[in-house]
Amino acid sequence: MNPRLITGLTIPLAVVSVLLLIIAIGSALYVRSLQQSISHLMSHHVASVRAAQELEISIREVRSQFDRYLITADKKHLEPVPRLKERIEAALLEAESAATTNAEYAFMRRARDGCDAFFRGYESIIANQPPGGLYPNIIDLIETVRLGEVLEPAHEYLRWNEGMLSRTSEENRELVERLTLGMLGLGICGAIGGMLAGWLISAGVRRSMQRTEERLRDTAAQLDQAIAQPHPPTDSTLQPDSALEQVTVSVSAVLKRLRQTERDALRAEQLAWVGQMAAGIAHEIRNPLMAIKILVQVAADRRSGQPLRARDLQVLEEEIVRLEQIVNGFLDFARPTRPELREVNLVELVQKSIERLRQRAELHGVEVQIDSPPESRLLVQADPNQLRQVLVNLVYNALDAQPQGGTICLGWDCSSESIELIVADSGPGLPPELGEMIFEPFISTKESGMGLGLSICRRIVESHGGRLTATNRPEGGAEFRICLQRVTHDSRLTSAQR
The missing domain is CATH 1.20.120.1730 (Four Helix Bundle (Hemerythrin (Met), subunit A))
Structure with a gap:
């Protein structure tokens, strides 16, 4: 009112x-x-x-x-x-x-x-x-x-x-x-x-209702002009005698027009994504195809009389593997697999995943530190393979951000209902102009990156009912937080009852 x-x-x-x-x-x-x-x-x-x-x-x-x-x-x-x-x-x-x-x-x-x-x-x-x-x-x-x-x-x-x-x-x-x-x-x-007093109040209400009706009629006229439809079609159950009914008819027509516009915009956005994906695929596969093309041309030149060497075959294999990874990345982005949820101890999953990455971290001169968790068992409902993929992707990004060496720290922030796994590095941090755009497809801070990794990671975390956020640390470096719902005794009882 x-x-x-x-x-x-x-x-x-x-x-x-x-x-x-x-x-x-x-x-x-x-x-x-x-x-x-x-x-x-x-x-x-x-x-x-x-x-x-x-x-x-x-x-x-x-x-x-x-x-x-x-x-x-x-x-x-x-x-x-x-x-x-x-x-x-x-x-x-x-x-x-x-x-x-x-x-x-x-x-x-x-x-x-x-x-x-x-x-x-x-x-x-x-x-x-x-x-x-x-x-x-x-x-x-x-x-x-x-x-x-x-x-x-x-x-x-x-x-x-x-x-x-x-x-x-x-x-x-x-x-x-x-x-x-x-x-x-x-x-x-x-x-x-x-x-x-009742007469005065009723007179005031009547004047206010008259003004409201006039505004409604003006609004209906403006809506009709906005959709270029001076005489909107009326429903058989609605006779637009009052201003409210006129506004209802006009709003229905505007909503219909907006839905059509929304469908057109969605179709245009989908076409734009298709074009962007095609451009990304063309950009990514051009270099491997160029290398394969050169080696094939050299092998096809009979005048040289030189067969492909072992190093050339290794290059061919590496480029083919790279093409396969590019195609798999686009497939993961375009057709994400449904997670197979089960009860997972997040502490154990993090420790095993980091042990497999320590050797690569040592080659980059990066020290990986894991803070002591508040409890030995932090249970979540998750697909361990997809969750491990998210963790590995974040650690690889942290390694790439510190080519001269540095530190990666994994910490915890737990409550009675949720668990947050923190992955922080001591690199240059995220570009401030990107913000949340860092999780959009084909946005990357690396020259050779496709820009799909973080987008896939966020999609995986959200499919688990959680959220993935990124910020810059005050002391320098980037910080990613994986927040998941915690499995408690009450939630187990609820699941059992169901």
């Missing part, structure tokens, strides 16, 4: 999503704050009501005990008074701590002053024990400090907090209604905004 189209779709959706997310988070935080505030007010007023009720009950209990004493004159009715005083004191403290308004403080101040005056008078009577008895003094105390006057502010405090509870509940109900309307409005606005 077009990145601009993706951006055009993503930005509006992201903006709408972010706005809705911000509104939702803000609404949630606002509702949470209101809920906490209302919960705090409700708990405060409930605590105040509970304290006022406890205070009123305790004062009524004290009044009831004194009324019983005045009726019966029995002092046992005065025994609960100290305990009731403690209850009244605790209720007063709780009510005073829950008070938050001046009215509540005034109510509690009146109630505390009345309670303190009453209990001070009572404790004074109990402590002094007047001669006339407690009864007349308690009657004077009750008439002087009226418990009803103490009970009245407590009752007003209770009614005040009950009214506040009712008011808070009413405010909570109104708040819920406002939030309901707000959420409903938000939902309606969100739906309208979503419809508007």
Whole structure:
């Protein structure tokens, strides 16, 4: 999909999503704050009501005990008074701590002053024990400090907090209604905004699709012009009414034309290879045929009366062998044999092959070194004869590159899955302008070379599922790497299962 189209779709959706997310988070935080505030007010007023009720009950209990004493004159009715005083004191403290308004403080101040005056008078009577008895003094105390006057502010405090509870509940109900309307409005606005955003997005998509269709039609016209076919043939199942179908028809025609061009190019390349091979064969066999021709002409000249000498016969044999090698080389290049794969110990194959080449290397003054392999058995699936042919060809090339003597080093680079055999020399190295062309046919750095050896070597290695690469060493000389897949225990199990 077009990145601009993706951006055009993503930005509006992201903006709408972010706005809705911000509104939702803000609404949630606002509702949470209101809920906490209302919960705090409700708990405060409930605590105040509970304290006022406890205070009123305790004062009524004290009044009831004194009324019983005045009726019966029995002092046992005065025994609960100290305990009731403690209850009244605790209720007063709780009510005073829950008070938050001046009215509540005034109510509690009146109630505390009345309670303190009453209990001070009572404790004074109990402590002094007047001669006339407690009864007349308690009657004077009750008439002087009226418990009803103490009970009245407590009752007003209770009614005040009950009214506040009712008011808070009413405010909570109104708040819920406002939030309901707000959420409903938000939902309606969100739906309208979503419809508007969808319309804008669909309009943008429609414009983008129109532009895409126009480009497709232009592309189809250009393809038709490229193949010089203004009215391409249509398939019976395709009616080129849309731009995509027109492009499909035009691309099919272009692909057909490209396949034909590719076949023509391949045929031309094959003819070029045939011509190049013919030129190579003519160049290679010309010198041996010239030598054979001269010797035959000398032998055919009866006037000389001299038969062919042993040296002449040896030259004839050498030239015939050379012609045979040239023909075999071209046959190997043109018709490579299929490798007969089997499990081969690469270490053993390298050691035996190099032992056969050491004498020739000593004649060239070249020292052949084999690095110690990481393991005594490095197994690969290969045709030993073809692999030996690759190794011998690389070593011969290294010998030819060092006519004045030098060093050939064979090293290893192994992993758990592959084995790399490295053949490096200390010669002048590969021409940098050739690069990978060194593996192409008829490319050679030697004056008398046919340029088929490395091409055949790479073909053999690739037929074994490996690869052959060539680079120049930093310290000088060329380096060839034969990389083959390693035979492991897991691969043996897989082969056995197959």
